[in-house]
Amino acid sequence: MGSTELQVKERKKLTAWLASAPESAFVLYTIAVSFSVYFSMFAFRKPFTAGEYAGSGWIGLELKTMLVVSQIVGYALSKFIGIKICSEVTRGHRPVLLTGLILWAEAALVLFAIVPPSLAWIPMLLNGLPLGMIWGLVVAYLEGRRTSELLLAGLSCSFIVSSGIVKDFGRFLMASSGVTEWWMPAATGLCFLPLFMVSVWLLDQIPQPTALDVAARVLREPMGVTERRTFVRTFLPGLVLLLGAYFFITAYRDFRDSYAIEIVKRLGLDVDSGLFTKTETLVALGVLVPLALLVCVKDNRLGLLGAFAIMTTGVTLMGLSTLLFDAGKLGGFWWMTLVGLGSYLAYVPYGSVLFDRVIARTQVAGTAVFAIYLADATGYMGSICVQIFKDSAQKEVTRLDFFRGFTYLTSVLGLGMLVASGAYFLRWRPTPRLPDGTVDQVSP
Secondary structure, three states, X not given: OOHHHHHHHHHHHHHHHHHHOXXXXXXXXXXXXXXXXHHHHHHHOOHHHHOOOOOEOOOOOEHHHHHHHHHHHHHHHHHHHHHHHHHHOOHHHHHHHHHHHHHHHHHHHHHHHHOOHHHOHHHHHHHHHHHOOHHHHHHHHHOOOOOHHHHHHHHHHHHHHHHHHHHHHHHHHHHHHOOOOOOHHHHHHHHHHHHHHHHHHHHOOOOOOOHHHHHHHOOOOOOOHHHHHHHHHHHHHHHHHHHHHHHHHHHHXXXXXXXXXXXXXXXXXXXXXXHHHHHHHHHHHXXXXXXXXXXXXXXXXXHHHHHHHHHHHHHHHHHHHHHHHHOOOOOHHHHHHHHHHHHHHHHHHHXXXXXXXXXXXXXXXXXXXXXXXXHHHHHHHHHXXXXXXXXXXXXXXXHHHHHHHHHHHXXXXXXXXXXXXXXXXXXXXXXXXXXXXXXXXXXX
């Protein structure tokens, strides 16, 4: 028997076992492999932010800002491309696409180490271009199931925890192995490449949603241009409010993540003591618990209400913790942890449970992946705008002071738009199903 035939046989055995396994075993397996895929992806995206890259870039931007913005531009473009690709790609093409995207990202990091600093923005843009599609390809395996909240909560913890860990890993490589800050991103990615490849293969063994899953959460099928336009027209007022809030929430989360080194140094904290692993682990635990508890809510309207409650709690926590910090009642470590927790409580549901519950509640034909990519494309445009604004209009302001002010702005605007969008979606009545199992046209 050839190696290919053996792999196919082992795949069928594993998929069959997962299909008949107890629900707890299926959930643990799926969380573990999806977490591992996205965790290892971050080793190709975030380690470079652990470097300082001192110097000036173009158009008045600092060199590091230019690199960060270039990667985010690529990442944002990837989200726009993903609106089409991730909502249309079939199950059989996902693992090949995932593998190709990560190899592209690693090749860009090698190029980053080779080119002169003045041209380093080009490989950073090329690095971000494939990585933005990986989230949607992974979520497509998890959405539309009765346990989707639990699965997506576990997956979401991957990018909260991994960002801090891969930055600490990159700084470890520079300190222990003599790797320069220019080669460190490629070296980190190479270390995590085997884990990514194995994890993708294991992820692809997950069986399709069951009949009970479809009955509870609506069948999720690839969306063409017509279906995507119908989805947007159907939910336009609520989507505008949600995307407006996400514009600021994503920009805020990205600023905290990309300039954490500079911010914590201003706070007088030790950046080489595993600080980011500590803060982001606490944040991940704080996000995982409320999101995972949503799996206990079977009623889709109450589940959607729970998602909005989590997000509004997040933006409120950002503002309150900053008030306490400014009043001298909260230290730097706990302030960074609490604003991180607040931002991720507001941010994570967009990419996980929010749109899954919107579709399940309204019964409108569509996929959560399409809505997620619509939001992400908007959010990362916000991230680009804010970082350029900081280095052009607020050049003399430290990143710490800018971050404090931006916290208040995001907290107030985010709370207003989330409350309004929540009121819009929660008054929606489910669409009646037709005899063939399809859904009828919807109006609120």
